[in-house]
Amino acid sequence: MKTPLRVGAVSTRILRVLWKHGEANARTVTEEMCKEAPIAHSTVQTLLRKLMAKGAVGHSVRDRTFYFRPLVTEGQVVQSATRELVSRHFDGSPFGLVAHLVRHERISRGELDRLRKLIDDAERKP
Numbered sequence: 204m205k206t207p208l209r210v211g212a213v214s215t216r217i218l219r220v221l222w223k224h225g226e227a228n229a230r231t232v233t234e235e236m237c238k239e240a241p242i243a244h245s246t247v248q249t250l251l252r253k254l255m256a257k258g259a260v261g262h263s264v265r266d267r268t269f270y271f272r273p274l275v276t277e278g279q280v281v282q283s284a285t286r287e288l289v290s291r292h293f294d295g296s297p298f299g300l301v302a303h304l305v306r307h308e309r310i311s312r313g314e315l316d317r318l319r320k321l322i323d324d325a326e327r328k329p
Contacts, residue, residue: 208259208275208283213242214250218280221260221273228268 210218220235221227227235229251233244251271254260259275285300293299301318304310310318 208257208280209287210254210257210259210280210284213246214254214259215280217247217250217254218259218273218275218277221271222277226263226270226272228270232271 216236216239217232220232223235224231229244229248232251233242233247236242236247251260251262255262255271259273259280260271261274262269262271264270289295289297289300293303
């Protein structure tokens with residue numbers, strides 16, 4: 204994926220359904236999403252079309268029904284969102300993001316230990 208993929212919160216929820224199922228029709232996506240919070244079927248259909256236009260979702264037709272499948276991984280979406288967040292709010296500095304989280308978010312002792320290990324491992328890499 205060469206250009207950044209911008210995916211909003213509701214579109215991310217749609218992608219989560221598709222990542223879970225691998226493939227689903229719009230009705231199934233709507234039903235799965237309604238288990239978490241109500242959403243109109245027409246909204247799901249519109250967002251699926253927008254995700255297709257972005258190249259994030261593909262489709263096939265069987266028995267006159269569209270079945271949608273993700274063309275991007277969760278990792279790609281997270282990486283794109285993280286890059287945009289760091290670029291937009293922290294002047295491109297990953298340190299700025301991490302420093303903000305450490306200073307302003309509640310981080311458990313276990314998570315801090317995991318962060319230290321991650322940093323230690325990163326320092327050992329060439």
